[in-house]
Amino acid sequence: MFRPRQASRRSFLSTTLAVGGVSLAGLRLRADDRPALPPPVDFHTHLDNSTIEAVVALGKERGVSFGIVEHAGTKANIYPKVLSNDAEMSAYLDMLDPYPVYKGIQAEWIDWASCFSKTVLSRLDYVLTDAMTFPGPDGSRIKLWEADALKVVDMTDHQAFMDRFVDWNVQVVETQPMDILANVSWLPAPLMPEYDALWTPARIDRVVQAMKRQTVACEISASYELPHEAFLLAARDAGLKFTFGSNGRYPKMGLLDYSRQMADRLGIGPDQMFRPAPDGHKAVQRRL
Ligand SMILES: [Zn+2]
16 A cells, blocks of 8 residues: 655555556556545645644644645636636646646636646646535626625525525536535525525535536535535535535645544445546546
């Protein structure tokens, strides 16, 4: 089994293959030749306030492997860092390449893929997206977790908003070349107290069936402690794959209590956990 060490993934492979008497000379490693990182994997970690070296060291300490995501999309998306073209994406991937981590992005809005070539996107191990940025009345990008969102997006009728929000979740899943839906079933603060009533079986089913159709994995978010059990049961019974995610910035990453507890409780085993698709089968390769 692959164990992250100070050595890079590539030098680990070299060592392994050399021990096996196989020379690496002239061989070009493909994505699906790489060994899987040992579980559990936190597929939703951000480098914002840290470095890849510090994050890898923390993973060793906590016995967790990491998938790193950087925000990606047009510059209309405001984050500390947003990858917006092939050069920026390539530099990010080059930076991660030597380390035993999965390489991902957190894709923003529904126009992000147009910023990049398929060739560069194919270097990613996975694409993660959520539905928390929502269209305002003029189509602008409203971050529903920010207090100002309430001034722009009408949520006074919870049922009506919920219907629009479910439509948006389905639209994101159906149109974006994504591998993982993150922060699944998250709701804006005014609706959260009614979470279990608002996420009716019919609404859950619409999102789950869209994920099933598009082969999108369901994040079990350790930070939000979402989705709740009814949603996860529907996802499990539909045959979705699952990921664990902290949405963490250093050092709040790899802390996966809720994710692991729910997987245990629902009997979600290793076969039901997402693994990055081999080269040729990634969402960006299947859907672009
Ligand atoms: Zn995130």
